[in-house]
Amino acid sequence: MLVKVKSVANVGLESYGIDVEVDVADQGFPGFNIVGLAGKAVEEARERVKTAINNSGLDFPPKKITVNLAPADLPKDGGAYDLPIAMGILAASEQIPSLSLQASIFYGELSLDGSLRSTKGVLLVGLFAKKGAVFVPVESANEAAVVEGIGVYPVRNLNELVDHLNNVKEIKRLSNLEIKELVDDVSVEFDLAEVAGQEQAKRALVIAAAGGHNLLMWGPPGTGKTMLARAMPGILPPMGVAEALETTRIYSVSGLLDPGESLLRRRPFRSPHHGISAAGMVGGGTNPMPGEVSLAHLGVLFLDEMAEFPRSVLESMRQPIEDGMVGIVRAAAHVEYPASFTLLAAVNPCPCGYLGHPRRACKCTDKMIRKYRARISGPILDRIDLHVQVPVVEIEKLAQNSKFKSQNSKEIRNLVVGARRSQEKRFGGDGIYTNSQMRNKHVRKYCKLDGEVERLLRMAVEKFDLSARGYFRLIKVARTIADLENSENIAAKHMAEALQYKQLA
Amino acid sequence: MSVGKFSGWKGELYYKGEWQEALFEKCVAVVGSRRMTSYGERVIEKLVPQLVNEGWTIVSGFMYGVDQAAHRTCLEVGGKTIAVLGWGINETLDASDQILGDQIIKSGGLLISEWEDQKPAQWTFPARNKIVAAMAERIYVIEAASKSGALITAEMGRNLGKEIWAVPGPVTSAVSAGTNWLIKTGRAKMWVPGESISRGTKTGDLYILLQNETLTVDELVRKTGRSVQEVGSELTMMILSGEAAEEEGKYYLVE
Numbered sequence: 141m142l143v144k145v146k147s148v149a150n151v152g153l154e155s156y157g158i159d160v161e162v163d164v165a166d167q168g169f170p171g172f173n174i175v176g177l178a179g180k181a182v183e184e185a186r187e188r189v190k191t192a193i194n195n196s197g198l199d200f201p202p203k204k205i206t207v208n209l210a211p212a213d214l215p216k217d218g219g220a221y222d223l224p225i226a227m228g229i230l231a232a233s234e235q236i237p238s239l240s241l242q243a244s245i246f247y248g249e250l251s252l253d254g255s256l257r258s259t260k261g262v263l264l265v266g267l268f269a270k271k272g273a274v275f276v277p278v279e280s281a282n283e284a285a286v287v288e289g290i291g292v293y294p295v296r297n298l299n300e301l302v303d304h305l306n307n308v309k310e311i312k313r314l315s316n317l318e319i320k321e322l323v324d325d326v327s328v329e330f331d332l333a334e335v336a337g338q339e340q341a342k343r344a345l346v347i348a349a350a351g352g353h354n355l356l357m358w359g360p361p362g363t364g365k366t367m368l369a370r371a372m373p374g375i376l377p378p379m380g381v382a383e384a385l386e387t388t389r390i391y392s393v394s395g396l397l398d399p400g401e402s403l404l405r406r407r408p409f410r411s412p413h414h415g416i417s418a419a420g421m422v423g424g425g426t427n428p429m430p431g432e433v434s435l436a437h438l439g440v441l442f443l444d445e446m447a448e449f450p451r452s453v454l455e456s457m458r459q460p461i462e463d464g465m466v467g468i469v470r471a472a473a474h475v476e477y478p479a480s481f482t483l484l485a486a487v488n489p490c491p492c493g494y495l496g497h498p499r500r501a502c503k504c505t506d507k508m509i510r511k512y513r514a515r516i517s518g519p520i521l522d523r524i525d526l527h528v529q530v531p532v533v534e535i536e537k538l539a540q541n542s543k544f545k546s547q548n549s550k551e552i553r554n555l556v557v558g559a560r561r562s563q564e565k566r567f568g569g570d571g572i573y574t575n576s577q578m579r580n581k582h583v584r585k586y587c588k589l590d591g592e593v594e595r596l597l598r599m600a601v602e603k604f605d606l607s608a609r610g611y612f613r614l615i616k617v618a619r620t621i622a623d624l625e626n627s628e629n630i631a632a633k634h635m636a637e638a639l640q641y642k643q644l645a
Numbered sequence: 646m647s648v649g650k651f652s653g654w655k656g657e658l659y660y661k662g663e664w665q666e667a668l669f670e671k672c673v674a675v676v677g678s679r680r681m682t683s684y685g686e687r688v689i690e691k692l693v694p695q696l697v698n699e700g701w702t703i704v705s706g707f708m709y710g711v712d713q714a715a716h717r718t719c720l721e722v723g724g725k726t727i728a729v730l731g732w733g734i735n736e737t738l739d740a741s742d743q744i745l746g747d748q749i750i751k752s753g754g755l756l757i758s759e760w761e762d763q764k765p766a767q768w769t770f771p772a773r774n775k776i777v778a779a780m781a782e783r784i785y786v787i788e789a790a791s792k793s794g795a796l797i798t799a800e801m802g803r804n805l806g807k808e809i810w811a812v813p814g815p816v817t818s819a820v821s822a823g824t825n826w827l828i829k830t831g832r833a834k835m836w837v838p839g840e841s842i843s844r845g846t847k848t849g850d851l852y853i854l855l856q857n858e859t860l861t862v863d864e865l866v867r868k869t870g871r872s873v874q875e876v877g878s879e880l881t882m883m884i885l886s887g888e889a890a891e892e893e894g895k896y897y898l899v900e
Binding site: 337338339340342343489495496501505506507510529531533596599600603621632633634635636637639640 | 709710739741819861862863866867873874875877878879880881882884885893894
């Protein structure tokens with residue numbers, strides 16, 4: 141008897157419907173074969189499915205079983221077809237009614253004892269289904285619960301599912317989760333006010349958040365660069381419904397959502413170690429998986445000790461920084477992942493890290509320092525608008541005469557949201573959203589400088605020997621500073637402040 | 646390879662550039678540590694232009710740190726400078742040294758060495774110092790640790806009866822230990838800058854704070870209680886107007 145079961149294959153962030161056709165034939169030598177461009181993990185489904193059915197006290201028919209995964213030309217990998225194959229066999233051997241499989245999608249990896257394991261990509265399955273019922277492993281089921289219009293059934297093990305389909309004991313479907321409520325109800329993980337001192341670095345973070353600028357922090361170890369970076373997601377505008385879904389999709393495909401979690405509610409913060417490979421950074425693998433740049437999508441990518449990253453890795457980030465997405469081409473597939481992130485980088489001032497430290501001596505020679513600084517490639521530096529020094533904080537000085545009161549992340553976030561709103565209004569039909577995305581033509585159109593500011597800028601170009609790129613970068617930063625003050629025009633003081641964050645010579 | 650001689654030195658010296666007797670008439674040595682601090686750099690920015698104005702040729706040892714800063718500052722203000730190398734005249738220089746060397750020659754200065762082909766070694770530098778000491782009428786030690794080549798130069802100069810000057814530095818700084826010791830033991834006169842032109846009109850709070858010490862933006866923010874954005878943009882204006890300068894994140898007044 142022949143049975144068709146519906147399932148889903150994910151290639152990158154795209155989903156395709158898969159028909160799992162199972163034939164249990166009375167004639168022929170007993171056996172179990174899977175065809176349809178099945179990967180290694182799918183081939184092995186034979187053993188998992190057979191053992192799981194037997195261990196659940198169900199019958200594995202001693203007949204000739206043929207499984208076809210259609211369409212045949214689409215590569216398939218992973219354990220997610222275990223469940224549809226098992227259901228096909230059970231239906232074809234009449235242990236469950238085959239009618240009950242219609243209009244439902246089955247997706248999930250089986251364990252040898254018949255229970256279901258958490259499986260990657262359940263959110264994408266839910267989004268693909270649009271209507272009808274979706275049977276997925278209980279641990280991953282919450283991912284799909286944010287999709288409206290479908291019935292999500294969390295399956296614990298094969299027996300439960302067989303009872304449900306035989307109308308013996310029903311599995312309770314998950315109630316729909318409201319994304320908006322999930323997203324609005326988020327607290328800040330790291331508050332900027334917790335960082336002692338470093339007022340200028342904090343200000344640079346605010347500007348970076350408001351205008352979507354990338355930021356480079358220079359400073360010796362232990363001055364709080366990492367703490368500052370961690371606080372960045374908390375001052376970015378809260379995620380919207382669409383944004384939350386977009387990031388969650390990437391995490392779902394990567395299998396990085398915690399069991400039971402339904403949605404990424406905070407902006408992601410990724411800080412890969414400098415031992416990372418280019419494939420780890422931008423994504424890769426036979427079936428290309430998202431890399432760090434995509435996992436940081438709509439959030440923050442923090443590169444600590446950026447000068448230690450291999451040049452090839454930094455170079456590979458040029459496309460994502462420029463285009464907000466990354467294309468990965470492999471033999472099996474050509475996949476595009478979104479990768480629109482804020483880049484925060486930290487760099488030691490010299491190889492030993494103690495140049496300019498008030499108490500510790502730096503052991504590096506001039507030449508070593510020059511060589512070290514040259515390791516960060518120009519094209520990447522060109523894409524970083526803000527540079528700031530993060531000096532050593534002398535605690536005793538902090539305690540004394542501190543007239544200055546730091547703002548907390550919530551207050552800052554309101555400022556940032558305001559500045560972003562002015563930008564959206566300005567760029568209405570231009571297809572860009574933040575000041576950092578402005579091209580030269582946008583700068584000319586939207587950043588009119590009056591005589592005084594122009595003069596100031598010309599003096600600065602002369603004094604600091606700025607390049608044409610540096611010139612445009614400055615104007616963009618000044619525009620963001622003006623937006624933070626809700627000022628229509630760029631005033632001289634805005635430009636003067638922007639000059640504080642120019643690239644170090 | 647060209648050779649030349651100057652009075653006060655027995656042997657012949659190899660050189661690159663154009664040998665002019667006038668160069669050697671009024672020489673002053675500016676020497677110091679390889680590990681120069683921003684303090685040392687600022688001293689050089691004050692001292693060297695003054696010496697050039699008075700018509701001195703600046704002699705130094707071409708090592709990175711104080712030596713090269715002295716050469717460079719001299720070139721910037723249009724002076725003539727002689728670099729006495731601690732290695733053979735034909736040794737290849739690394740790229741940035743080569744650029745500086747070319748500039749020295751182009752501006753009418755000289756690169757000088759005792760040797761034709763000689764790799765730098767422990768003993769070549771003291772030998773080089775001897776030439777520096779012999780050439781200069783006066784020797785200024787900018788920054789020097791307690792066991793520094795610059796102290797050797799000063800000692801050689803003293804034995805030759807030259808005038809030795811040392812720049813006092815913070816007693817906590819290792820690279821000022823040598824110069825302070827020279828002053829303390831009477832081996833050198835203490836150099837302090839002459840009358841500086843005060844700008845009585847400046848009364849801003851940043852200006853007043855910076856009169857006493859060098860400060861970072863964060864420190865200025867804490868001391869004034871003003872916002873980072875205000876302080877930052879005011880500092881930029883001070884830099885552009887030439888009132889202040891910034892080095893490794895610290896601000897100071899320029900006189």
